[in-house]
Every structure is written in structure tokens, then in C-alpha cells.
Amino acid sequence: MASDITILGIESSCDDTSAAVLRGTEMLSNVIASQAVHVQYGGVIPELASRAHQQNIVPVVDTALKNAGTEISDIDAIAFTRGPGLLGSLLVGVSFAKGLAVANNIPLVEVNHLQGHILSHFIDLPGQETPHPAFPFLCLLVSGGHTQIVLVSAPLHMEIVGTTIDDAAGEAFDKCAKVMGLPYPGGPVIDKLAAQGDPSRFRFAKPSVEGFDYSFSGLKTSFLYFLRDRVKEDPDFIENNKADLCASLQKTIIDILLNKLVKAAKEYRIRDIAIAGGVSANSGLRNAITAEGEKRHWHTFLPPLKFTTDNAAMIAVAGYFRYSEGLLSDLSVTPEARIENILAKE
Ligand code: KG4
Numbered sequence: 107m108a109s110d111i112t113i114l115g116i117e118s119s120c121d122d123t124s125a126a127v128l129r130g131t132e133m134l135s136n137v138i139a140s141q142a143v144h145v146q147y148g149g150v151i152p153e154l155a156s157r158a159h160q161q162n163i164v165p166v167v168d169t170a171l172k173n174a175g176t177e178i179s180d181i182d183a184i185a186f187t188r189g190p191g192l193l194g195s196l197l198v199g200v201s202f203a204k205g206l207a208v209a210n211n212i213p214l215v216e217v218n219h220l221q222g223h224i225l226s227h228f229i230d231l232p233g234q235e236t237p238h239p240a241f242p243f244l245c246l247l248v249s250g251g252h253t254q255i256v257l258v259s260a261p262l263h264m265e266i267v268g269t270t271i272d273d274a275a276g277e278a279f280d281k282c283a284k285v286m287g288l289p290y291p292g293g294p295v296i297d298k299l300a301a302q303g304d305p306s307r308f309r310f311a312k313p314s315v316e317g318f319d320y321s322f323s324g325l326k327t328s329f330l331y332f333l334r335d336r337v338k339e340d341p342d343f344i345e346n347n348k349a350d351l352c353a354s355l356q357k358t359i360i361d362i363l364l365n366k367l368v369k370a371a372k373e374y375r376i377r378d379i380a381i382a383g384g385v386s387a388n389s390g391l392r393n394a395i396t397a398e399g400e401k402r403h404w405h406t407f408l409p410p411l412k413f414t415t416d417n418a419a420m421i422a423v424a425g426y427f428r429y430s431e432g433l434l435s436d437l438s439v440t441p442e443a444r445i446e447n448i449l450a451k452e
Pocket residue numbers: 120248249250251252275276277279280291292293294297383384385386387388389414415416
């Protein structure tokens with residue numbers, strides 16, 4: 107979208123420190139510093155995450171401005187992630203955004219991280235024609251902390267029509283990976299191993315949940331018990347069957363996700379279907395949703411891989427939509443670890 111509005115986006119909700127500059131919806135830069143420190147602990151350690159954000163945020167923002175060919179005086183608004191996320195991580199980004207805004211007299215725009223994931227479908231890359239979903243569309247938002255089907259009627263008008271009642275899909279990937287002794291985060295590792303395995307080799311119980319809601323904690327438990335029993339008979343069972351285990355587990359998660367998405371698409375009579383969030387990087391899910399879309403004549407939207415995991419370009423694009431509607435935040439704004447209401451327009 108042609109616009110003169112230049113937005114600096116800042117994201118620090120979990121373990122990626124990121125800053126991006128967008129002009130309108132066109133991305134000029136997007137810098138991400140990921141935190142390798144957590145791998146050795148098999149999960150994100152909140153205190154280490156805050157510390158790493160504190161170290162990374164100045165160089166990351168500086169590089170994003172430089173890569174975009176901009177200076178702070180070119181920035182019309184600073185968009186930042188207010189939540190949901192880890193409080194200590196959010197505090198770094200929110201405080202930094204506030205300080206930068208005050209020092210340079212720039213308006214602040216708070217962004218809901220989940221809205222950012224969904225609106226990543228509206229980021230334009232310079233010189234590239236990117237098709238965008240038409241409103242209303244359904245977005246399957248699948249990340250480490252959330253699994254939701256969201257009805258999106260306008261950039262800032264979103265309604266959750268289904269959500270997980272326990273674990274998120276990303277958590278299912280990560281926890282099952284841990285049980286198999288795979289490194290953190292387990293999602294991408296399972297994805298890779300699954301490519302060499304047989305998805306029909308093992309079967310795991312699927313949940314029966316009402317409506318469009320999800321549940322993944324039962325799958326995790328049945329996977330754990332299944333392995334415990336097999337390992338009793340054969341201590342090398344996991345090692346010898348890793349690829350088939352990953353492929354079968356991944357297929358089960360994808361089947362669960364698609365089942366409800368198809369139901370929701372039918373119920374709401376919507377054919378523009380998008381996916382977003384970290385798990386939308388999963389190659390099995392991308393293939394399955396593409397195939398389902400071809401069968402059902404959907405317009406299917408898969409985000410570029412670089413926009414699936416946490417990034418500030420998605421925060422900046424969401425910030426652009428909010429700024430365009432005059433939705434500014436004042437200096438009293440504080441981070442929120444939990445923001446359940448994704449509508450978050452006011
Ligand atoms: O959106 P995200 O970066 O952070 C949150 O907001 O949670 O998502 C992280 C999640 C992790 O659970 C990670 O294992 C999962 O996304 N993930 C994947 C893949 N890449 C990342 N899961 C399955 N397959 C992948 N290729």
C-alpha cells in the first residue's frame with residue numbers, strides 16, 4: 107500500500123529481539139536477534155530472555171533503522187508488542203519504545219502480538235506483488251503459546267471462533283520432541299525428521315472436543331505412555347523409529363488442526379484461509395493445507411517462512427493499521443503477559 111507513513115516496529119515478547127521499519131505496509135528492514143542461550147536448557151528461561159533482550163535491543167533497532175536507510179527523525183510512530191508474552195521480555199521492548207518515543211517526540215502504538223502474527227499476511231516486500239487474503243477470512247493461528255481459529259473481518263476486527271482448551275499445537279510439538287530426547291525447540295526438528303518417516307506407521311488418539319475448539323494435552327500424554335511401553339520392550343525403540351514417530355505425530359497434529367479449520371470454513375462459508383504463527387512454518391502443515399485448499403477451492407495463504415516466527419515486521423504492519431485509525435497509546439501503557447481479547451481495537 108502506497109503511504110508516506112513510516113513505522114518502526116519493536117518485538118520482544120519471547121526469545122527473539124526484533125526491530126523493523128515499514129513505509130505503509132512495505133517492509134524496508136526487519137532485523138531479528140534470536141537467543142541461542144535457551145537451547146542448552148531445553149526451553150526458554152524467562153530471566154535469561156529479558157537479559158538478552160536488554161543486550162540486543164539497542165543494536166537491533168539501530169541496524170533496522172540503518173538497513174532501511176532511515177533515521178529516527180523519519181519515524182512517524184513506534185509500534186511495540188504490548189503482549190501477550192513473557193512479562194520480563196515485554197518490559198524491555200515496552201520500556202525501550204517509551205524511552206525512544208519520549209526522547210524524539212514520536213507517537214506510540216501498542217500492538218497485540220497475535221494480531222501481529224495474523225496481519226503478517228499484509229506485509230509487502232519491495233518490488234514484489236504479494237496477494238493478500240480478502241476480508242472476511244479465517245486464520246489458523248498456531249504458535250508455541252496459542253492455537254486459535256480467528257475470523258478476520260477487517261485489519262483490526264478479529265473474533266476468535268475456536269481456541270485450544272489446554273496446550274497449543276507448538277507446545278505439543280515441543281513437549282513430544284522433549285520426550286524423544288530432541289533439542290528445543292522441537293517443532294522444526296520433528297518437521298525435518300518427519301520428512302523421512304512413514305506418517306501412517308503409528309496411530310495416536312485424537313481428541314473429541316466440541317465446536318471449533320482444540321485440545322492437545324491428551325495427545326502429549328498418549329504419546330508419552332506409548333513410548334514408555336515400547337521402550338520397556340526395546341530400549342532403542344525411539345532411536346530406531348525416530349523418523350516414523352515424528353511423521354506419525356506430525357500427521358496427527360495436522361489432522362487435528364485441519365479437521366476444525368475445515369468445519370469452521372464450512373460453517374462461516376469462507377474460502378479465504380490463512381495460517382500464521384511459528385507452527386505455520388511446518389512443511390507438513392503447509393502441504394496439507396495447500397492440498398485441502400485445492401480440493402475445497404479455497405484461496406490459501408501461507409506466510410513466507412521469515413514471517414512465521416516472531417518478527418517486528420508483523421508488529422509494524424499491525425501498528426500501521428492502528429496508527430491509520432488514530433489508535434495511539436500514551437506513556438502510561440504497561441506490558442500485559444496475557445491479553446485474551448484479540449479484538450484489542452480500543
Ligand atoms: O510464533 P512463535 O515463534 O512463538 C510464539 O509466539 O509462541 O512459535 C514458536 C513455536 C514453537 O513451539 C516451535 O516449535 C514452533 O513454533 N515451530 C514449528 C516449526 N517451526 C517453529 N513447529 C512445527 N514445525 C516447524 N517447522
